[in-house]
Amino acid sequence: MSEKATTSGGLTADERAAVKERAKELRAQEKAGKNREAGTKAVLEAIAKLDASDKALAEGLHRIVSEVAPDLVPKTYYGMPGYANADGKIVVFIQPAGKFKTRYSTVGFEHPANLDDGDMWPTAFALLAITPQTEKRLSDLVKAAVS
Template sequence: MPAKDAQTQTEGFSAEERAAMKKRAAELRAEGKKGAKKADGLKAVLDAIAGMAPEDRALAERVHVTVTATAPELTPKTWYGMPAYANADGKVVVFFQDSGKFKYRYSTLGFQEDAHLDDGDIWPVSYALTEWTPVVAKKVTELVKAAISG
């Protein structure tokens, strides 16, 4: 897929973004045992994303950037081999499942029990993702903000 503007980029992480994430992982390792665990989680997420098909990888990278920018208090980790982001108690709040994992026609952005998305007696906890657009970026940001509120 051809690259779009920075907001809707689908070619994946730029060299600068990759370098910044590697630097951040090194910083976390330097913080000691707790930082090393966070760095290992970040590396595992980045490795899981790197192993995806190009279309899934582009979506996962945008989700990763959005979640980590919107909710820096969530810790990246893998969950059943998928990129996920956990709260301070280590419980997964949000995860990304690539379409190739179970041969679905769409990737999934999902939320676990600790996400604060409750809305009456019924509410969605997973969303199909097929393309990253400004509308999708805005919705994902809103969902992540809601998930960590409260």
């Protein structure tokens, strides 16, 4: 079966693997609670497994979140580096391009992020490189998300 082929449940093999990874994460997170040290270790391990370009992006986001939103707790989210609020809800995460074999990585913001802007606003951003411009934009978005 090709990686793009769907299974009987309508999920691709990659999507099915992500769901299994998420179930495993939830069990581990339940044991660890909201432990920052355990979360940081899991996120750094997830980043270490990435290819060079995805790793650079994930390391950049990790540094940005650590600097501008130190109250967010690192934790993995479907095997991806993510950062949660005090309630344990993911606020921001990075979906590496290699995870689903897409042409760009995505920085996503979940429902707890305070990015509301009228009746419509973006919640995901394609990311190809950490440059001074993208670093500033990500810093501003993360700050807004936790304000």
